[in-house]
Amino acid sequence: MGISLYPAGFRCDLTVSEAVSRFGALDSDTLEKTKGPFKLAGRIMALRDFGKACFIHFKDRTGRIQAYVRKDKVGEDKYKIFKLMDLGDFIGVKGSFFRTKTGELTLLADDVSLLSKSMRPLPEKWHGLSDVETRYRQRYLDLIANDEVKDLFVFRSRIIQSIREFFIKRDFLEVETPMMQPIPGGATARPFKTFHNALGMHLYLRVAPELYLKRLVIGGLERVFEINRNFRNEGVSVKHNPEFTMLEFYMAYATFEDLMELTQELFNQVVKEVLGKNKIEYQNQTIDFTPPWPRMAMYDALTGTAGLPNEALKDIHAASTFARSKDIVLSKEDNLGKILTKIFDQLVEPKLVKPTFIYGYPIDISPLSRRNDQHPHLADRFELFIGGKEIANAFNELNDPVDQRERFMAQVSLREAGDEEAQYMDEDYLDAMEYGLPPTAGEGIGIDRVVMLLTDSPSIRDVIFFPHMRTK
Numbered sequence: 001m002g003i004s005l006y007p008a009g010f011r012c013d014l015t016v017s018e019a020v021s022r023f024g025a026l027d028s029d030t031l032e033k034t035k036g037p038f039k040l041a042g043r044i045m046a047l048r049d050f051g052k053a054c055f056i057h058f059k060d061r062t063g064r065i066q067a068y069v070r071k072d073k074v075g076e077d078k079y080k081i082f083k084l085m086d087l088g089d090f091i092g093v094k095g096s097f098f099r100t101k102t103g104e105l106t107l108l109a110d111d112v113s114l115l116s117k118s119m120r121p122l123p124e125k126w127h128g129l130s131d132v133e134t135r136y137r138q139r140y141l142d143l144i145a146n147d148e149v150k151d152l153f154v155f156r157s158r159i160i161q162s163i164r165e166f167f168i169k170r171d172f173l174e175v176e177t178p179m180m181q182p183i184p185g186g187a188t189a190r191p192f193k194t195f196h197n198a199l200g201m202h203l204y205l206r207v208a209p210e211l212y213l214k215r216l217v218i219g220g221l222e223r224v225f226e227i228n229r230n231f232r233n234e235g236v237s238v239k240h241n242p243e244f245t246m247l248e249f250y251m252a253y254a255t256f257e258d259l260m261e262l263t264q265e266l267f268n269q270v271v272k273e274v275l276g277k278n279k280i281e282y283q284n285q286t287i288d289f290t291p292p293w294p295r296m297a298m299y300d301a302l303t304g305t306a307g308l309p310n311e312a313l314k315d316i317h318a319a320s321t322f323a324r325s326k327d328i329v330l331s332k333e334d335n336l337g338k339i340l341t342k343i344f345d346q347l348v349e350p351k352l353v354k355p356t357f358i359y360g361y362p363i364d365i366s367p368l369s370r371r372n373d374q375h376p377h378l379a380d381r382f383e384l385f386i387g388g389k390e391i392a393n394a395f396n397e398l399n400d401p402v403d404q405r406e407r408f409m410a411q412v413s414l415r416e417a418g419d420e421e422a423q424y425m426d427e428d429y430l431d432a433m434e435y436g437l438p439p440t441a442g443e444g445i446g447i448d449r450v451v452m453l454l455t456d457s458p459s460i461r462d463v464i465f466f467p468h469m470r471t472k
Contacts, residue, residue, distance in 0.1 A: 005117040039093070043060075044056050158273075172249060177213060353388055
């Protein structure tokens with residue numbers, strides 16, 4: 001028929017939500033007196049054909065509304081084109097508002113235009129998309145079919161915006177650091193490796209921005225934060241995605257105790273701003289964010305909650321025997337700190353439902369943390385657990401370059417022994433440290449897990465637009 005299936009542009013007068021806000025409360029008589037016409041656009045989601053007239057529902061980014069298209073109103077030629085439109089097509093409608101006999105606000109069409117043709121039918125007769133694998137693989141269909149999914153991702157954006165505003169108000173500077181790094185550092189994780197042709201060198205996708213952010217603190221930017229993408233070549237599960245979003249921030253002249261207070265403030269602001277309350281329901285458990293949150297030493301949690309004998313805190317053989325008795329898988333290169341951490345992860349972490357700070361981690365699993373003055377075998381470090389998941393990790397930053405070199409050397413030894421997650425020697429970072437890093441505390445918070453908590457989502461894949469999956 002010579003009709004363009006993909007014309008350029010369409011200027012709307014109103015979004016659906018603006019139309020509902022403006023006309024939704026008006027009675028029929030008042031609606032008849034409103035000045036029109038108005039132009040709206042969206043995707044056709046439902047269609048009821050009565051021959052010479054049709055009711056359709058279409059939706060835009062803000063909502064869904066009904067339109068009434070009559071042959072005698074739009075004309076025979078336009079109506080013939082309209083009758084060829086399908087569910088899923090994008091349509092432009094120009095007309096005035098009225099109420100149907102059932103009281104529904106409806107746009108009476110003076111004109112209709114095809115804006116984009118859908119070549120494929122909407123999923124499951126447009127009533128919803130329930131197959132989980134299809135939802136993850138084809139998120140665009142998920143967003144079309146399930147309005148609550150779109151709402152979840154709008155919610156995610158608001159959480160990130162609230163976090164950003166929190167730090168900016170406290171004189172933190174938002175920065176960006178490299179995603180491709182010559183040496184992966186800042187976390188014990190297996191990296192992804194790539195090659196830069198022009199430079200003729202291998203690069204790694206960052207596992208964390210930590211060492212670059214601390215370079216900025218050395219350079220005089222005393223309060224910095226980055227909402228960053230990290231990449232770790234590890235397993236995929238309901239809690240892990242190889243590519244994920246983190247908030248990382250550093251604060252000069254602060255301690256990890258200061259960051260505990262700051263973290264409480266952050267979560268209370270975000271939860272109140274986004275949800276309007278202090279309590280949430282997560283997987284049939286009530287979580288109250290009202291401060292103060294409990295604080296517990298890691299070793300006390302191991303002996304109290306996990307039932308680890310006291311002697312196993314210092315004896316690798318006793319710790320290994322206990323771990324294996326609980327069916328915890330160990331590797332031959334695991335040191336005592338790593339064994340204790342695996343015991344904690346399996347037997348304590350799932351029980352930490354309400355917000356809880358765990359502090360006093362072994363120094364041999366904290367290669368970038370400052371040693372505790374009273375207990376040199378422990379780090380000035382805490383992790384925050386909520387809903388049985390680790391949400392944040394923070395510590396007083398190690399700022400002694402001699403101690404840092406020794407820690408890097410210990411990590412290199414672990415790597416040479418077969419630990420692919422151990423860190424590399426970073427001479428450039430050591431050079432930077434020798435110019436002086438002020439006493440600083442830093443923290444990382446998993447954005448995806450925060451969104452999981454606040455949206456009651458059981459899997460990290462539910463809160464990431466395009467989670468990684470095996471190729472079909």
